[in-house]
Amino acid sequence: MTDTTDTDERNDATEEVAADGAGIVAPDDETPTWRERKERRQGLSRLTYEYFERSRREDQDLRTESSYVERDVLAFPTWPHEMIRNLSLTSFFVGLILFLAAALPPHLGAPADPSTTPAIILPDWYLYWSFGLLKLGPLNPDLAILGGQKLMKDATYGVLANLVVVGFIALVPFLNKGSARRPVEQPFWSAVGVFGVVFAVMISGLSIKNLWPAWVNVHLLFDLTFLLPFVAGFITYGILKAMREGYMFELNRRYYRLRPPR
Structure with missing residues (x-):
């Protein structure tokens, strides 16, 4: 009977997703603030990961508690959830553009001759x-x-x-x-x-x-x-x-x- 209880408790614990690598996601009243996370100096990647996990958990809780999933409008605060997510996506695409610009530089043709008119003139x-x-x-x-x-x-x-x-x-x-x-x-x-x-x-x-x-x-x-x-x-x-x-x-x-x- 004791082994069964211990197994159930371990299964319940594993259902929680680790947010900082040290344990389960903290409850609402124990969630560290932005300043506390910043003082930990763990870097933007770890901070982004924590906020993504927090958003995922809140979304899952709302959908679990909802009686009508299809029509519910689920949203999160602009700061920090949306800002962190947008910053991550923007950083990825900006880095991709910089990589392509460095790896595949565009070809620059001969300079235009102002004394001649092209045979065919087209816009972009x-x-x-x-x-x-x-x-x-x-x-x-x-x-x-x-x-x-x-x-x-x-x-x-x-x-x-x-x-x-x-x-x-x-x-x-x-x-x-x-x-x-x-x-x-x-x-x-x-x-x-x-x-x-x-x-x-x-x-x-x-x-x-x-x-x-x-x-x-x-x-x-x-x-x-x-x-x-x-x-x-x-x-x-x-x-x-x-x-x-x-x-x-x-x-x-x-x-x-x-x-x-x-």
């Missing part, structure tokens, strides 16, 4: 979509009332197209006020997102049409730029709409298992 790759909107001259309508002349210049038309696209992107957060976390919960806005991504890729390809091989049909590329986004959007909407009923059933059965809806 992440601005190709905006550069492509400046090449929508074929969509600039000719008005018969003006004698077949265009209402505005192609360059002005491209700038206006940029304003329209950027304005729509800025309005999306105000138009979509839902609380969905997954695309299947809002098929329409998911389809809008897919439409935007495909359109950005296609208009970026159109912006560098001078770099495409001669066998590429530029006119077909221009048509696909405005056709493929709609096709991708409709397909996305149809797939998510078909998945939504079964998905929401499984989701609600899991969410309302412990707390039925009112």
